[in-house]
Amino acid sequence: MNKKAKTIEELIDNSGDFKDSLISLDKLITEVLPEIDRKLFSGTSITMLGYGFFDYKDYKGVVYPWPAISIAPQKNYLSLYLMGIKDGKYISEMHADKLGRASVGKSCIRFKNLENLDLNELKIAIVETNEWLMTQTKSN
Secondary structure, three states: OOOOOOOHHHHHHOOHHHHHHHHHHHHHHHHHOOOOOEEEEEOOOOEEEEEEEEEEEOOOOOEEEEEEEEEEEOOOOEEEEEOOEEOOEEHHHHHHHHOEOOEEOOOEEEEOOHHHEOHHHHHHHHHHHHHHHOOOOEOO
């Protein structure tokens, strides 16, 4: 579900039951990575709060900026995307067993309440994603 927004504040305000968790997660990310670029990112089917951008090449070979870390409020949960890869595996997957009550896909961590996650483990995954980002070609 795409939560349309034109500003970060509007995205937060439109995040419904997940507003407090989104605010807390945003604060956690910016405290762990105080220098990271932070901005609203809108794709064709999703609007997210994005952090740290790199050049992403899609299946057609088109290159465009994409957030290395992003938060997207969905209908039934929050999605935290960590695009980083370490040792051939998505960082999200590497930490799946230690994160707590969350559904984890390749680059996505889905949860209903930030309090259900192990925040220390989440911080480690965020830092590792930022380390991966530093190895990528960055977009301006």
